[in-house]
Amino acid sequence: MAMGESAATTEKIRDALRAAHLYYMQDLTMEAIASELRTSRSSVSRLLSFAREIGLVEIQVKSPVDRLSTVQERIRTQFNVTAHVVPVPDSINEVDRLERVALSAARILGPFFDSNMTMGIAWGSTLSAVSRHLQEKVTHNSQIVQLNGAANTRTTGIGYASEIMGRFGRAFGAYVQQFAVPAFFDDPRTKEVLWRERSIRRVLEIQKHMDVALFGLGSLLADVPSHVYSSGYLDEDDLASLTQWGVVGDVATVFYRADGSSDDIPLNARSSGPSLELMRRVSRRVCVVSGRSKLPALRGALAAGVITDLIVDEATAHSLLEP
Structure with a gap:
């Protein structure tokens, strides 16, 4: 095969994979895909047929080219x-971007969780969208276990957190373990005392034996406000x-700096969230991120070593690799 033909075939495979991802995993119509790819509806139809013919698509989107793509390989x-x-596409707003990433994350997540497993969930705007x-x-x-409390001085947080947890429980037919404590205690000594209670220790023990942890990243800079920063928790x-201590983000309301360190941050x-040390012991740690405004938080979380699987929009992935 001539070099030009090989390049054309590779480009066609990439276009077919992109069309398949948009159609099967993001539920876009052929008209919407045609607009996004700047082509015709009939061309999209041919790309989808081609994707099926060469095995990119069976019941799910299969992405051998994607696994070997430059961006993903560089991130790995x-x-x-x-x-x-x-x-x-760069042209859509951040709310729609989050929804697109959340939809894909929900479908990618399925194979990660199975019978006889425990998944920890950190509530927040991103996980609410995924749910x-x-x-x-x-x-x-x-079972599904809540990773951090949701109460603050304005609300118990039970409705918000339980709605997210309940969706995960119903989707997987899993038992839900809620964590009915404040997101932040007024006094660290109160937390120390409560953490000795048997009812609390039971949940903490479940967290220690998670198979999967699923979380977004909190960020003061996010275009779509992180729930912990916008709903009276701080x-x-x-x-x-947070500014004084150089905080760039949080995982399950545990804060960290740009270098991934979290020691000595008073909050x-x-x-009530699990320490980053505990998170690092979980075998699969799935982080869902949408939008370039979360890049500082993402870089910090990567430096902290709390991520094994990253689900991220294309533009943010490219920006992550920039010097």
Whole structure:
């Protein structure tokens, strides 16, 4: 095969894979895909047929080319994580971008969780979006555990957190373990005392034996506001403290700096979330991120070593690799 023909075939495979991802995993219509790819509806139809013919698509989107794509391979090499890059055009707004990434994440997540497994869930704007797109998968003797409390001075947080947890439980037929404690304690000593209670220790023990942890990244800079920063969990003094200590983001309300360190950040002593050390012991740690505004938080989380699988939009993935 001539070099020009080989390049044309590779480009066609990539276009077919992109069209298949948009059609089967993001539920876009052929008209919408044609607009996004700047081609005709009939061309999209041919690309989808081609994708099926060469085995890119069976029941799910299969992505051998994607696994070997330059961006994903570079992320694997540079950060030692498995990247799942979601094709999203730069032209859409950040709310729609999050929905597209969340929809793909919900479908990518299915094979990660099965019977006799425990999955930890960190509530937040991203996981709320993912929970709305989950597909049902029957599992047995499985459980979903809440990673951090959701109460603050304005609300118990039970409604918000339980809605997210409930969706995951129903989708997988799993038992839900809720964590009815504050997101942040007023006094670290109160947390220390409560953590000795048997009812709390039971949940903490479940967290220690998670098979999968699923989380988004909290960020003060996010274009789509992180729930912990926008819903009364932190007062002005807390926010000033985060700036003072160089915080760039949080995982399950545990804060970290750009270099991934989390030691001596005062709010972490009051947080109900699992330590980054505990998170690093979970065999599969799935992070869902949408939008370039979360790049500082993403870089910090990667430096902290808390991610094994990254589900991210295309533009953010490219930006992550920039010097």
